[in-house]
Amino acid sequence: MMIEVMRLKFFIDKLIAEIEKKNSVVCVGLDPHLDRLPDFLLEKYQVNSAPDRSEKTARLRDVIIEFNSEIIAAVAKTAVIVKPQLALYEQLGLAGIEALKQTIDIAQKEGLLVLFDGKRNDIGSSARGYADAYLKTDSLSGLGKADALTINPFLGQEGIAPFLNYPDKGAFALVRTSNPGAGALQDLLLADDTPFYLKLGSLIAEWGSEYQGESGYSNLGAVVGATRPEELAHLRAQLESTFFLIPGYGAQGGGAAETAGGFDERGLGGIVNAARSIIFAWQRPEIAEKFSTANYAEAAEFAARQMKEEINEVRVGGKK
Amino acid sequence: MMIEVMRLKFFIDKLIAEIEKKNSVVCVGLDPHLDRLPDFLLEKYQVNSAPDRSEKTARLRDVIIEFNSEIIAAVAKTAVIVKPQLALYEQLGLAGIEALKQTIDIAQKEGLLVLFDGKRNDIGSSARGYADAYLKTDSLSGLGKADALTINPFLGQEGIAPFLNYPDKGAFALVRTSNPGAGALQDLLLADDTPFYLKLGSLIAEWGSEYQGESGYSNLGAVVGATRPEELAHLRAQLESTFFLIPGYGAQGGGAAETAGGFDERGLGGIVNAARSIIFAWQRPEIAEKFSTANYAEAAEFAARQMKEEINEVRVGGKK
Secondary structure (H helix, E strand, O other), rough: OOHHHHHHHHHHHHHHHHHHOOOOOOOEEOOOOOOOOOHHHHHOOOHHHOOOHHHHHHHHHHHHHHHHHHHHHHOOOOOOOOEEOHHHHHHHHHHHHHHHHHHHHHHHHHEEEEEEEEEEOOHHHHHHHHHHHHHHHOOOOOOOOOEEEEOHHHOOOHHHHHHHOOOOOEOOOOOOOOOHHHHHHOOOOEOOEEEEHHHHHHHHHHHHHHHEEOOOOEEEEEEEEOOOHHHHHEEEEEEEOOOEEOEEEOOOOOOHHHHHHHHHOOOEEEEEEOOOOHOOHHHHHHOOOOHHHHHHHHHHHHHHHHHHHHHHHHHHOOOO | OOOHHHHOHHHHHHHHHHHHHHHEEEEEEEOOOOHHHHOHHHHOHHHOOOOHHHHHHHHHHHHHHHHHHHHHHHHHOOEEEEEEOOOHHOOOOOOHHHHHHHHHHHHHHOOOOOEEEEOOOOOOOHHHHHHHHHHOOOOOOOOOOOOOEEOOOOHOHHHHHHHHHOOOEEEEEEEEEOHHOOOOOOOOOOOOEEEEEEEHHHHHHHHHHHOOOOOOOOEEEEEEOOOOOHHHHHHHHOOOOOOOOEOOOOOEEEEEEHHHHHHOOOOOOEEEEEEEHHHHHHOOHHHOOOOOHHHHHHHHHHHHHHHHHHHHHHOOHHHH
């Protein structure tokens, strides 16, 4: 089964095969916010008594690797993909890059795809630099085994094409993000009376049309938040070959019902991301009763399974 | 003189003091394209006979550090700021981060400001992660000594404010980029008949208004290409407190005349970036006659001085 999946050439086809195999569209954000990691792990690695910056970051690297390993093992059967947010690793410099590298290996060994949330963007050889760094499997960076990367489409097609250079790798372009202030630019009304994000969505669909896999979906996906369900449903109807990464579930306020519009009649077309509400689940009041800090991984497993089931309730084609 | 400049609290005031001191608005892009570095340096460090990836990237790191050191020393009197493009370092993984770290130190020792071209963007704690990584002087990343960072404004004000957290550091938000395909999104006409980039520019000015230095300019600048001179002049007139980073000079086709509209009546308001036409100047046909590959640094010095003089010819307030 695994071998068959791995042989699929296109990233998007691999992702869809995993969704069908696991009956899940769950994406878990691996966002190691330093102020929310379990205290006992910081103590175990003596982070706060590190003699200097270099040793402190090395110890934080070890904390993050242990934390990510436990979370990954706990959600491996429930999630199809994990999404490390790059800033939270970059802020540790070299140690962060090492943590990221190990996180890819651990996740892929557990059968999970890896989506780097880097929102990278540039043109020409600089865009190729980013694409090579994170998507070229035998990259000099050592980080090229990631399966996909989020990108920012503001520079136009020249800023997107370089990220589609590897058929077994994917990219998700921001279209309508889930933060409260996103509308200031993304909702601006154009002269033809459509909002900016809708025009952007149609351009993403057009630019991605050459990169369709056997599933009919393209390796160029779109990031569309769950916080505006009517927009999500409208984009789903308009962009039939564009797969969505749907953030905003959980800590950002969207619930399962808000994601429903993101799926097609086969229950495909989107993955839903949650980070803090899964990986720091033991800190959620309604879950804290069941799990202690020491059982943070079990709390994550519980929260991920709950998320999977809640979304499958509303997802057409998701078996209950 | 240096001490006085360093005491200025705001990034933008420090930049302007350097412009006035050096009578120059030249920004040199430190973009180490691996396929354009001098052959003799690759041979000196035996890059192509490296036994493995790790050793190859370590040798490339040494090549880049030597190359950047020579270029920085050569342009230090002419340029006010250098701009490493992060992708070209990230593609080397750990070794690239080390090269970047040393490049900051070398440039700042030579009295140059350092602008990271990373086009970073995210919200909340992730945006703070990037801001801390590259702009917080005592950052855990080891890269926080950079003076400024390019950012992508697509996520709105929440994606920008975290980058303005440090008064002695600046950010330049993309507004109208210089690539041929930029217009597909940036020039879209809004319902009120203005192009998207102009509305974006006015939002950047508004969001930056709280971060003005004594110079009257804000720590939140804008990236506006030199390839559309009429747009540049229009934006200069509209956004009187927004300092511009003007790419597109040199290899991208814009000449000095195209940058003229970017300056105010004092000759301030913009820095002009050139990368390949300076750092690989010895490869330019009209310069190759004067300098051999071995004299690549002298060629860069010559090209940077020529650039400074050409722009000062058209820059009001620039002494000829």
